[in-house]
Amino acid sequence: xxxxxxxxxxxxxxxxxxxxxxxxxxxxxxxxxxxxxxxxxxxxxxxxxxxxxxxxxxxxxxxxxxxxxxxxxxxxxxxxxxxxxxxxxxxxxxxxxxxxxxxxxxxxxxxxxxxxxxxxxxxxxxxxxxxxxxxxxxxxxxxxxxxxxxxxx
Amino acid sequence: xxxxxxxxxxxxxxxxxxxxxxxxxxxxxxxxxxxxxxxxxxxxxxxxxxxxxxxxxxxxxxxxxxxxxxxxxxxxxxxxxxxxxxxxxxxxxxxxxxxxxxxxxxxxxxxxxxxxxxxxxxxxxxxxxxxxxxxxxxxxxxxxxxxxxxxxxxxxxxxxxxxxxxxxxxxxxxxxxxxxxxxxxxxxxxxxxxxxxxxxxxxxxxxxxxxxxxxxxxxxxxxxxxxxxxxxxxxxxxxxxxxxxxxxxxxxxxxxxxxxxxxxxxxxxxxxxxxxxxxxxxxxxxxxxxxxxxxxxxxxxxxxxxxxxxxxxxxxxxxxxxxxxxxxxxxxxxxxxxxxxxxxxxxxxxxxxxxxxxxxxxxxxxxxxxxxxxxxxxxxxxxxxxxxxxxxxxxxxxxxxxxxxxxxxxxxxxxxxxxxxxxxxxxxxxxxxxxxxxxxxxxxxxxxxxxxxxxxxxxxxxxxxxxxxxxxxxxxxxxxxxxxxxxxxxxxxxxxxxxxxxxxxxxxxxxxxxxxxxxxxxxxxxxxxxxxxxxxxxxxxxxxxxxxxxxxxxxxxxxxxxxxxxxxxxxxxxxxxxxxxxxxxxxxxxxxxxxxxxxxxxxxxxxxxxxxxxxxxxxxxxxxxxxxxxxxxxxxxxxxxxxxxxxxxxxxxxxxxxxxxxxxxxxxxxxxxxxxxxxxxxxxxxxxxxxxxxxxxxxxxxxxxxxxxxxxxxxxxxxxxxxx
Numbered sequence: 114x115x116x117x118x119x120x121x122x123x124x125x126x127x128x129x130x131x132x133x134x135x136x137x138x139x140x141x142x143x144x145x146x147x148x149x150x151x152x153x154x155x156x157x158x159x160x161x162x163x164x165x166x167x168x169x170x171x172x173x174x175x176x177x178x179x180x181x182x183x184x185x186x187x188x189x190x191x192x193x194x195x196x197x198x199x200x201x202x203x204x205x206x207x208x209x210x211x212x213x214x215x216x217x218x219x220x221x222x223x224x225x226x227x228x229x230x231x232x233x234x235x236x237x238x239x240x241x242x243x244x245x246x247x248x249x250x251x252x253x254x255x256x257x258x259x260x261x262x263x264x265x266x
Numbered sequence: 267x268x269x270x271x272x273x274x275x276x277x278x279x280x281x282x283x284x285x286x287x288x289x290x291x292x293x294x295x296x297x298x299x300x301x302x303x304x305x306x307x308x309x310x311x312x313x314x315x316x317x318x319x320x321x322x323x324x325x326x327x328x329x330x331x332x333x334x335x336x337x338x339x340x341x342x343x344x345x346x347x348x349x350x351x352x353x354x355x356x357x358x359x360x361x362x363x364x365x366x367x368x369x370x371x372x373x374x375x376x377x378x379x380x381x382x383x384x385x386x387x388x389x390x391x392x393x394x395x396x397x398x399x400x401x402x403x404x405x406x407x408x409x410x411x412x413x414x415x416x417x418x419x420x421x422x423x424x425x426x427x428x429x430x431x432x433x434x435x436x437x438x439x440x441x442x443x444x445x446x447x448x449x450x451x452x453x454x455x456x457x458x459x460x461x462x463x464x465x466x467x468x469x470x471x472x473x474x475x476x477x478x479x480x481x482x483x484x485x486x487x488x489x490x491x492x493x494x495x496x497x498x499x500x501x502x503x504x505x506x507x508x509x510x511x512x513x514x515x516x517x518x519x520x521x522x523x524x525x526x527x528x529x530x531x532x533x534x535x536x537x538x539x540x541x542x543x544x545x546x547x548x549x550x551x552x553x554x555x556x557x558x559x560x561x562x563x564x565x566x567x568x569x570x571x572x573x574x575x576x577x578x579x580x581x582x583x584x585x586x587x588x589x590x591x592x593x594x595x596x597x598x599x600x601x602x603x604x605x606x607x608x609x610x611x612x613x614x615x616x617x618x619x620x621x622x623x624x625x626x627x628x629x630x631x632x633x634x635x636x637x638x639x640x641x642x643x644x645x646x647x648x649x650x651x652x653x654x655x656x657x658x659x660x661x662x663x664x665x666x667x668x669x670x671x672x673x674x675x676x677x678x679x680x681x682x683x684x685x686x687x688x689x690x691x692x693x694x695x696x697x698x699x700x701x702x703x704x705x706x707x708x709x710x711x712x713x714x715x716x717x718x719x720x721x722x723x724x725x726x727x728x729x730x731x732x733x734x735x736x737x738x739x740x741x742x743x744x745x746x747x748x749x750x751x752x753x754x755x756x757x758x759x760x761x762x763x764x765x766x767x768x769x770x771x772x773x774x775x776x777x778x779x780x781x782x783x784x785x786x787x788x789x790x791x792x793x794x795x796x797x798x799x800x801x802x803x804x805x806x807x808x809x810x811x812x813x814x815x816x817x818x819x820x821x822x823x824x825x826x827x828x829x830x831x832x833x834x835x836x837x838x839x840x841x842x843x844x845x846x847x848x849x850x851x852x853x854x855x856x857x858x859x860x861x862x863x864x865x866x867x868x869x870x871x872x873x874x875x876x877x878x879x880x881x882x883x884x885x886x887x888x889x890x891x892x893x894x895x896x897x898x899x900x901x902x903x904x905x906x907x908x909x910x911x912x913x914x915x916x917x918x919x920x921x922x923x924x925x926x927x928x929x930x931x932x933x934x935x936x937x938x939x940x941x942x943x944x945x946x947x948x949x950x951x952x953x954x955x956x957x958x959x960x961x962x963x964x965x966x967x968x969x970x971x972x973x974x975x976x977x978x979x980x981x982x983x984x985x986x987x988x989x990x
Contacts, residue, residue, distance in 0.1 A: 141494070146485075147479020149611070150613065152696040153695060154696075188478070206469060206470045206896070207473070208477065209337030209896060210661040211472065211660070212483060212610075213611050241935050245611070248906075248932060251939065252896070
């Protein structure tokens, strides 16, 4: 039975096993590769996407569970928080290798959508599930504060 | 059941291939194989003054970076230098990886194409300035000829050539003429007073695609008719497949074929998930007769026994032994350091496909020449028939610089054995990576030190025990000196503290666990042992740890420079808040000097909680200060991961940890505020990717000793604090 997925507003009918993680449907079948594979067990956050607006680890989300949901990836993320976050990430040159940054940005957008003025503690709590092996954390923190300011302006 | 009758041991095979590879390097002439080599001949409109620069009529300056970009910033470093020499506009610069071609793109320190040892900018500095200066001079000369004015009257501003008469032209408009211009005299790079970007501001060239999902890593490569490969890997190092049953694997939706390679069973499928499911459904019987079956605890215990005796002498000043016997106070300490996985966030991967009469690999290649030679050996090709498109890599920290070219070699072995003739992408799982070896070796250090009646340090004896990954590799010739692998003792045998009786010796043990350089290599353990033992000796001598360092480094001005700067910036010596303490460490690695001060408290989990870190760095002439700051910040974070949490254990030869739930990495809530201060310098640029790592461990440990009285000698802290 094909599974129907709506990603970034476009619906795809995919002939995949029900247990296929959303991550691999997005990457291998739909062909959007901005969402990354880092651990496969929801420990690193590189695979973070929005499912009906909530930041979710796509590597442990079977496609059968998200049929009919609105799925948004880094390629489709938009709106005021997303623009502010991406602008701040560029202004502060946050990325090093860049591999985790799609997931970082999705988590940061989710945070700022809920909380327009996060404290350092709020940031640490919200971003704790996103590993960065280059340890760009100092700049991630600064960029989220910077994005919050941009959203005010 | 498929019974496998002949198997070459993976390690010996790959080692052989790699070693043969380097032997051939000198004899081979590399033909240009890639875009950069071909374009100039084909297109007369293109101005390609050298292997690093191409200017096209659309006014784009394309820079070919011979070093892999995996986060340390060489793309931006190359761009900063060349844009400065050209006085180009930031907006017209784009950077690509150079093709694999050692005749043009060798690392000038390695003599082969490769990245490592924090040499990217250090080896390229003069080369790029000269390349940029020549390109500039030819553009200026082309304009002078076109306008009939002396070239000395032409200036360049923001990528536009100008003359006082009002004439102006873009690079793009002049590139056709510049391409046929020959210089009348040698071009000279700018002097520092003429620099516009070097040492100042030049935003990173690769940020934008890394913030919108556009950056393409190896794992993202899509080629027509490509299959994904997952390999079922052996449970112990040195084991090989004996037989396997693929029935269940072949029933998995999307699995195309299953076959043996020397080190495992390969499953090819439509995508990663199908291949993974197929590999998990395999039944494999392994031949473990040649496998390493020891546990890390046993290896550690054995090393500790060895550490009781002096090893091969790496340094011997004065007479350490009799000075120890005569010392007023003698202390000793044994340190242990576990195996560490690099765990870059992009798992190991490689794409390979047939291309004309050879193959092309798309991978985050860190040693392109060795990858080329090794793949050529596996497939019976000439090295120039192996093209490599170097991809962005999601970190490496040393993992992608395997002398045995493990990722490239296994992709070639898979291609060779597969019925499928199209492209293949091999992807490792995180578990494959964590359990897959090539770790920072396990080390034990035993130190003894003596202080005389006046509080002087009169003797230092350090015995280092560990494994070498250099012996038997293509790097043996360059890195083994007088029978000693320098990477096992660096940071200790060459310490600059003035101690009259100083001995450093080493025992090299053979263990069947593949090991490798891990960001800052030997310094990951030597800096910790040296800098914490020095604090312990200072306490024994009743001396202040900063004043003692100043005294022992009186003849090392650049050490003193960073030490004094960090002390000033942190306000060392002023009172610290209750419940907090500060520790200091200074270390030179990759010709760069770094001093760090860590301020910590005791966290709720009983471990050090990092409150703030101050850093001072002297890496010669700063090229791109913001990249320097980023690398020191990142180095501190990477070092903290290892020192606080990192450990790979083996039980009966089987790796215990498997993913980030068991191999803990630093998270954002554990990352301190970090201040980085750069010492102004006009010395040639030195390394920056690694030198931020070594001092953080000892700075934290020295602070922890002050806060709690515990001197942590068993790493990581999660163990050492409990067992101290």
